[in-house]
Amino acid sequence: MLEITDTNKFGKVTAAALAKVELTVTDAQNKKRWVNAIAKGVVEIEANGAFMTYDEKDNYLVIWSQKSNEVYSANGVCQCKAFGRGMACWHRAAARLVRLYLELPENKKPAFAAQKETKEIPYLPNTREPVRVEKYGSVRLPVYN
Numbered sequence: 001m002l003e004i005t006d007t008n009k010f011g012k013v014t015a016a017a018l019a020k021v022e023l024t025v026t027d028a029q030n031k032k033r034w035v036n037a038i039a040k041g042v043v044e045i046e047a048n049g050a051f052m053t054y055d056e057k058d059n060y061l062v063i064w065s066q067k068s069n070e071v072y073s074a075n076g077v078c079q080c081k082a083f084g085r086g087m088a089c090w091h092r093a094a095a096r097l098v099r100l101y102l103e104l105p106e107n108k109k110p111a112f113a114a115q116k117e118t119k120e121i122p123y124l125p126n127t128r129e130p131v132r133v134e135k136y137g138s139v140r141l142p143v144y145n
């Protein structure tokens with residue numbers, strides 16, 4: 001299940017991707033294919049995000065295509081016919097859009113931020129004596145006044 005929570009930011013990522021194609025793809029035919037692939041990728045993410053999932057560890061988008069009933073895992077490569085013919089495909093375009101969107105600093109998993117903060121907090125020595133020890137399940141915790 002892939003859900004784009006901030007469609008405004010996703011729109012900006014899409015605009016940046018289109019601008020990059022405009023600036024870096026010189027072949028007119030290839031440029032047109034990538035622009036179409038990006039547009040189709042956006043539509044598919046919005047309509048069929050329920051049939052997609054993003055693997056953040058290995059950076060690829062798993063797509064269960066509702067049209068072909070095939071499962072594609074796309075990042076720089078894909079298993080579809082278009083990729084087999086060396087052409088742009090919406091699977092790769094969508095994978096790149098999702099990756100760029102998830103890499104926005106505000107979309108990083110809170111776990112990363114929490115981990116970093118915890119490391120910076122020094123352990124303070126305990127200078128107080130507990131009044132008693134209470135047991136919570138299998139954990140014994142000191143109780144202070």
Ligand SMILES: [Zn+2]
Nearest residue numbers: 078080089091
């Ligand atoms: Zn593909």
